[in-house]
């Protein structure tokens with residue numbers, strides 16, 4: 074605006090006074106005018122040198138400029154336990170060793186620490202008490218980790234190669250059961266966006282950060298999605314011609330991350346390469362717990378809206394809403410008002426305890442054919458003779474744990490066919506003999522691809538700065554390909570050290586301590602319990618909050 078006004082006035086008003094007029098138009102004074110002149114001069118010298126909005130630039134960029142700072146703070150906070158305060162960051166940063174390490178000349182203030190907590194939001198969420206709580210220790214998250222994720226890993230781990238510090242394969246122990254026939258290879262999946270910010274900073278953004286798309290002028294951004302394994306590195310054919318890496322620019326109308334359909338396509342690309350080039354191994358694709366990964370079939374079993382008794386004659390069909398698709402093109406159909414056309418379909422069949430099919434609706438020939446049968450009758454057929462006497466649900470469906478048979482809906486919820494509904498991604502991969510495993514939420518330390526992104530990021534920053542998009546892509550690819558296989562194997566071993574810690578009953582705080590303390594170990598030593606005790610971290614199984 075300043076430049077346009079200056080040109081329009083035929084430079085009659087003069088460079089300085091025109092800049093002041095522009096500043097005043099924005100309710101700013103001479104200081105802003107000076108800044109405007111400087112910005113404009115640097116823009117004239119280099120068209121790529123657009124100013125970055127000043128608000129929060131420093132606080133965000135310090136956290137991101139210091140590539141290992143985020144990890145160090147996360148590790149420090151995790152070691153503090155389940156609840157932390159922003160002031161804990163202030164204390165951490167005030168440590169003289171840390172001030173030197175991160176090049177600080179003055180202490181970090183509380184408001185900066187608070188904004189950092191928000192930047193770490195994917196791990197730490199604020200509770201009404203004003204404290205930040207680690208999502209890591211949530212009961213449902215811990216349950217999933219202990220009863221689903223870790224047992225799955227334990228089943229396949231004896232078939233997977235393990236590595237020593239130098240990246241050499243370690244012979245597998247002889248006395249372990251091996252139910253699978255082929256060696257197992259884990260492929261860790263993730264997506265990451267990063268920005269080439271106006272030549273000044275590059276910042277990687279975690280997927281839970283909402284504001285992914287950037288306005289024009291804030292620098293180019295590029296999204297990377299890929300799979301990595303400790304056995305082979307990035308997923309590609311041995312000749313390097315086929316690759317599972319996807320690079321694209323987050324654009325309009327998308328949040329920069331994969332849609333559900335794109336995840337399925339990405340899995341297909343990966344499986345095509347794996348089945349063609351690595352047919353002698355059993356492949357397990359590991360995804361994080363993002364909602365787009367967990368999508369289920371439209372008619373998947375769900376007890377959420379079920380009634381206790383059969384649907385009454387004057388009530389609409391019980392079922393699930395789904396988009397109408399044109400049978401010829403397979404595309405969704407829009408109504409005249411521009412909204413997606415919806416239709417209600419029947420929910421799929423359930424499974425009786427003996428494995429037989431259970432229709433949720435009265436079958437052909439029944440006087441009420443096609444009508445939903447109600448939870449009470451469905452449960453009776455499953456052997457719960459008292460189902461009719463139970464309430465439809467406890468008030469607001471807030472059942473008192475550990476109750477599992479307090480109401481019809483809770484009983485239905487816990488039926489194996491309702492509880493373990495397969496995701497579309499699992500079904501998609503299973504059809505080709507490839508397994509899918511989902512990481513527990515908030516456990517980025519268990520996904521070794523996260524550390525690969527971090528390694529690539531540090532390399533990327535050593536390249537000469539450029540905001541040209543061609544350079545951005547070229548440098549990102551070079552940075553990703555520069556992650557050494559031996560490092561990937563160490564990341565893999567580190568993730569396993571955490572798994573070992575959780576398996577032995579350690580909480581997040583104790584696990585972070587152990588993963589650091591036994592850095593050179595592949596599995597945690599026998600002396601672990603004594604060492605924990607001596608470090609004053611208590612016994613495994615004790616919550617870090619008490």
Ligand SMILES: [Zn+2]
Nearest residue numbers: 467472479480
């Ligand atoms: Zn209940």
